[in-house]
Amino acid sequence: MIAIVCGFLVWWYGDTQLLTRKTNELARSLSLEAGDRKVTRISKNKNLSALLARDLSCSIKLDDYQSHYNYSQLVEAHLHIGLTYGFCSVQISELNIISIANETANILADFIISTRNNDESENSKNVSVNLVWSKDEIGNWQIRKIKLRSP
Template sequence: MKKPLLIVAAVFAVMVGILLWWFSDSQVIKRNTRNLAATLTIKLDDNKSTRAMKSQDFSALLAPSFRGSVDTDNHQGVITKDEAISGHQFLAFKCQFSQANVSEIEITRIEDNRATVTAQFEISLTTSGGASYSDEADGTLVWMRTKDEIWVLESAKLERKSP
C-alpha cells in the first residue's frame, strides 16, 4: 500500500514543481517576449481574421503608458501605445507577410513589479507592393506587472545591432 502512495506523492511533487516553474515571473516574461515577436509575424496565407487577432494580441501585451523608441536602418522615432497599435494594424493589413524573430532573451533585472529584458530582434517584411525591408536590432524591454498580476510591456527600445 505504501508503494502506490509514494508514486502518487512523487508525481504530485513533480507536477507542482513544473507548475511553479511554468508560472514563475521569469518564464512568463520570456514567453511574453516570444509572444511579442509572434504577433509581429504575419504569414502570407493569414486571412483577415487571423491578422486582426494578431493585432488584438499585440495590443493586449502593451501597457496603457507604453512608450517605444526605434533607431534602426529603416525606422527612427518615438511611439506611443496608440501609434504602435495603429502601426501594427497597418502592418497586418497592408503587408504580404512579415517575420519577427527574437533570440538571446536575457532578463537583466527583476525587482518588485518591473523586469528589464535584453534580446536580439530580426524583423523582415514584404509590402503589398513587393518591396522588402529587414532590420536587426538590440532590444531592451521593460515589462511591468499590473495590479491584476499580468505582465505588460511598459517600454521598448530597439537600436541598430552592435557590430
C-alpha cells in the first residue's frame, strides 16, 4: 500500500503532470464565461500573470493577425479582453510535451479559441501553440516563451 501511495505521489508531482496541469490552468485562466463578474475576470488575470515569467516573449503569427507581446502587454491585453468580450473560451484539443530537460520544457498544444463580443458577434479559431516553460529561482514552472500560429 505504501508503495502505491509513494508511486502516486511521484507521478502526481512529477514534471510531466505538473506541466500538464499548469497548461490546463493556462487555458482556464484565459477562458472568460458570460456570467463571470468583473472580480472573477480580474482574478483570472492574476492567475494568468502568475503563470508567466516576467521576461516573457509572445509572438503571434496567424493568417489575419501578427504581433509580439511582452509580459506587461500580454497581461494588459487579457484584462482588456475581459472587459471587452462577453465570452472567451480556450480549450486544449491536443497537448504534447516535447521535452523536459535542464529545468526547461517545450510543449506543443492545439487550442480552440472562441469569442463573443459584447455586440454578440462570435468568432472561433484553431491555433497551434508552442509553450516554453522554465523553472524560476524557487522551482516554480513559468511560461517564458509563447508562439501562436495557424495550424
